Amino acid sequence: MTIAKKLEILTDAAKYDVACTSSGGDRSGGRLGKTMPAGCCHSFAADGRCISLLKVLMTNVCCYDCRYCVNRSSNDLPRAMFTPRELADLTMDFYRRNYIEGLFLSSSVVRDPDYTTERMADALAILREEYGFSGYIHAKAIPGADPALTQRLGRLADRLSVNIELPSSRSLALLAPDKARDDIFRPMEQIRDGILAYKADKVKYRHTPSFAPAGQSTQMIVGASDETDRHILKLSEEMYRTYGLKRVFFSAYVPVAESPLLPSPLDFKPPLLREHRLYQSDWLLRFYHFRADELLTPDRPNLDLRLDPKCNWAMNHLEEFPVEVNTADYRTLLRVPGIGPIGARRILAARRWRSLDYDSLKKLGIVLKRAQYFVTCGGRMTPGLRTRPEGILRALTALEAPAIAPQYEQMSLFSS
Amino acid sequence: MSTWPQCAFSYDGSFAGFLTCVGESFRCREYPFYFLPPGAEQISLYPLRPIQTDRALAKAVYAALEEVVSESFRRMITYSFLTCLPQRERHIYDVVHLGLTHALPQDPTDDRILILTRAIRYLTREAEHYKGFVRFSDYGGVLVGQIEPKNRVLPLLRPHFCQRMPEEAFLLHDKVHREGLFYADRKWKIRPVETLDLDRPDQAELECRALWRRFYETIAIRERYNPKCRMTHLPKRFWGEMTEFQDDPA
Numbered sequence: 001m002t003i004a005k006k007l008e009i010l011t012d013a014a015k016y017d018v019a020c021t022s023s024g025g026d027r028s029g030g031r032l033g034k035t036m037p038a039g040c041c042h043s044f045a046a047d048g049r050c051i052s053l054l055k056v057l058m059t060n061v062c063c064y065d066c067r068y069c070v071n072r073s074s075n076d077l078p079r080a081m082f083t084p085r086e087l088a089d090l091t092m093d094f095y096r097r098n099y100i101e102g103l104f105l106s107s108s109v110v111r112d113p114d115y116t117t118e119r120m121a122d123a124l125a126i127l128r129e130e131y132g133f134s135g136y137i138h139a140k141a142i143p144g145a146d147p148a149l150t151q152r153l154g155r156l157a158d159r160l161s162v163n164i165e166l167p168s169s170r171s172l173a174l175l176a177p178d179k180a181r182d183d184i185f186r187p188m189e190q191i192r193d194g195i196l197a198y199k200a201d202k203v204k205y206r207h208t209p210s211f212a213p214a215g216q217s218t219q220m221i222v223g224a225s226d227e228t229d230r231h232i233l234k235l236s237e238e239m240y241r242t243y244g245l246k247r248v249f250f251s252a253y254v255p256v257a258e259s260p261l262l263p264s265p266l267d268f269k270p271p272l273l274r275e276h277r278l279y280q281s282d283w284l285l286r287f288y289h290f291r292a293d294e295l296l297t298p299d300r301p302n303l304d305l306r307l308d309p310k311c312n313w314a315m316n317h318l319e320e321f322p323v324e325v326n327t328a329d330y331r332t333l334l335r336v337p338g339i340g341p342i343g344a345r346r347i348l349a350a351r352r353w354r355s356l357d358y359d360s361l362k363k364l365g366i367v368l369k370r371a372q373y374f375v376t377c378g379g380r381m382t383p384g385l386r387t388r389p390e391g392i393l394r395a396l397t398a399l400e401a402p403a404i405a406p407q408y409e410q411m412s413l414f415s416s
Numbered sequence: 417m418s419t420w421p422q423c424a425f426s427y428d429g430s431f432a433g434f435l436t437c438v439g440e441s442f443r444c445r446e447y448p449f450y451f452l453p454p455g456a457e458q459i460s461l462y463p464l465r466p467i468q469t470d471r472a473l474a475k476a477v478y479a480a481l482e483e484v485v486s487e488s489f490r491r492m493i494t495y496s497f498l499t500c501l502p503q504r505e506r507h508i509y510d511v512v513h514l515g516l517t518h519a520l521p522q523d524p525t526d527d528r529i530l531i532l533t534r535a536i537r538y539l540t541r542e543a544e545h546y547k548g549f550v551r552f553s554d555y556g557g558v559l560v561g562q563i564e565p566k567n568r569v570l571p572l573l574r575p576h577f578c579q580r581m582p583e584e585a586f587l588l589h590d591k592v593h594r595e596g597l598f599y600a601d602r603k604w605k606i607r608p609v610e611t612l613d614l615d616r617p618d619q620a621e622l623e624c625r626a627l628w629r630r631f632y633e634t635i636a637i638r639e640r641y642n643p644k645c646r647m648t649h650l651p652k653r654f655w656g657e658m659t660e661f662q663d664d665p666a
Contacts, residue, residue, distance in 0.1 A: 003627070004626065004627055004630055006625055007630055007631055007634075008630055008631075008634050010631075011631050011634040011635055012634050015635050015636070020517060028579065030582075031583050032580070032581060032582075032583065032584070033580055034579050034580040035434045036547075040547055040548045041548045041649070042547070042548040042549070042648065043548070043658070043660060044631065044645075044646045044650040045632065045635050045636035045638045045639055045646065046636040046641055046642075046643060046646060047637050047638075047640035047642050047645075047646075048640075048642040048643075048644070048645025048646045048648075048649065049635075049636070049637075049640075049651065051632070051635060054550075054631070055635065090627070093624050093627075094624075094627075094628060095560070096552065096554070096559065096581070097551060097552045097553065097554070097582065097624065097628075097659070098548075098550050098551060098552050098577075099628050099659065101548075108451065111594065135580075155435055167424070185536070231523055252640075254637060254639050254640070255639075269639075270639055272640065275661040345550065347523070349522065349524060350524050351505065352522075353522050353523040353524070363525040363530055364524065364525060394602050
């Protein structure tokens with residue numbers, strides 16, 4: 001089989017993996033490559049997703065038969081496998097030409113988890129040790145592999161991740177009968193402990209070998225099973241806390257299989273807007289000091305797809321608004337729809353020199369189309385603005401119209 | 417506004433030339449209202465004075481920017497000069513004059529400062545884009561890439577690419593501003609490059625490009641096709657120099 005054919009098969013098999021970020025690392029000093037703390041997007045695919053890393057599988061030959069997965073053993077697909085050398089050479093060729101920021105290596109489970117992990121680690125070892133590559137490497141830890149092998153993978157990679165696949169153990173038992181919940185959380189714990197040990201040693205010894213210095217992430221499929229948004233967000237929040245994850249990724253289920261347990265592929269459209277709203281909420285958890293309990297309550301367990309979650313929260317807490325931009329503290333400003341960390345910091349910096357009016361907010365680059373309903377400048381709101389709750393709601397949903405219009409029909413399938 | 421008599425300067429278009437203009441204006445106590453780089457033709461109502469670049473004077477002015485005001489001020493002035501802001505010399509001079517004579521306005525919403533910070537934001541954002549979107553081709557071991565930026569981004573890209581490819585030899589060619597970043601043997605230079613004629617790439621290079629295009633086509637999920645989203649993140653003006661959107665000569 002030609003390398004081009006292999007690349008096509010193993011890219012096609014890897015494309016549903018979400019995490020294509022190259023952030024969090026600070027590696028340099030090799031013969032080729034350097035990582036940037038903020039990551040770097042090298043291209044954007046026709047679906048609008050960022051291409052940062054060469055995202056491929058080591059192999060798509062799999063001994064498991066997970067119902068939701070395109071690579072399940074019962075699926076009739078062309079199968080291929082990279083040799084470690086082929087993969088390392090391909091990565092170097094692409095990296096030199098600035099096509100990519102590094103490698104994202106995942107794999108189906110060929111033979112058993114140990115053998116799979118070993119082959120992956122062999123490819124990374126050629127890159128790191130033989131070629132002196134210090135670009136970004138994200139590797140998937142394979143649940144069920146020997147801890148010593150996962151350890152080796154972590155020494156070579158910048159980031160490790162374990163997919164929790166589905167948001168609850170009930171769905172997992174239903175759709176992925178070969179994977180047990182504990183198999184997934186055990187490597188997660190091991191990676192967490194490995195990272196903690198590395199950080200502790202780094203303080204004491206200069207030449208501590210690194211272990212997943214860009215941290216750990218995970219992903220789950222949304223829309224294949226019936227969990228609520230509240231359940232998903234609470235789970236993410238819990239994992240950020242207990243496993244110190246850098247990111248939790250969500251992937252809207254794309255029908256790749258027919259099964260009585262899954263939504264029928266015929267009338268199913270991937271819940272893209274729901275995925276988008278979940279990411280917006282995830283941002284609120286990580287950068288805006290929100291808690292999942294504030295965004296969603298037991299009696300409203302799903303996100304309102306018409307509005308972004310921050311506007312939604314604000315509309316349900318109108319008693320906290322409007323906020324005076326000249327006096328509000330950083331955290332209060334962050335809660336205003338339309339103001340983010342950069343905007344809030346610019347307001348604080350400018351406020352030291354002058355009192356702010358709407359004109360100066362515009363000059364600072366604050367976008368007022370949402371914020372205007374929730375702030376005052378010197379005690380005044382924009383003259384002539386509708387401020388009754390129904391009026392605000394109508395105006396805010398109108399702003400979202402372009403994102404919602406083409407998908408609104410399909411969304412109603414899920415919000416019911 | 418200054419009480420100095422107004423004038424217009426013509427200079428060689430370089431940063432050192434601009435700094436010489438600043439030095440000259442302070443020496444003669446004239447306020448340049450208009451700057452004329454070479455190649456530009458414009459009738460000016462003000463008396464036009466040709467300024468010869470004086471490296472020693474330029475160095476002194478450059479040092480003064482930091483000593484009299486601050487290091488971040490000097491960086492703001494240097495970066496502003498790389499931007500594509502129309503009549504940037506005049507806007508930069510206004511701020512330099514303020515900084516060296518009066519106290520610099522600290523208020524970030526001051527219009528004179530704002531026009532520069534906005535232009536710089538545009539410059540740095542474009543440079544960030546190019547860190548990802550530059551494509552190199554291997555010509556017998558030397559990597560060559562071409563870009564068509566609106567701002568002069570090469571000085572901002574220089575540390576990025578030199579650090580990540582320390583053992584490579586490469587040339588990054590800015591077709592718009594006709595200059596190139598040359599790097600080999602751990603040394604770099606930015607020099608004018610009028611035109612660049614490239615040979616037909618060899619077989620290995622063509623194969624690598626074909627592999628990349630194959631990857632690019634395959635990685636997109638058809639059910640999520642969203643050309644508008646792609647266009648937002650990757651505007652069409654970058655496509656021309658990117659391998660994944662090109663066809664190779666047969």
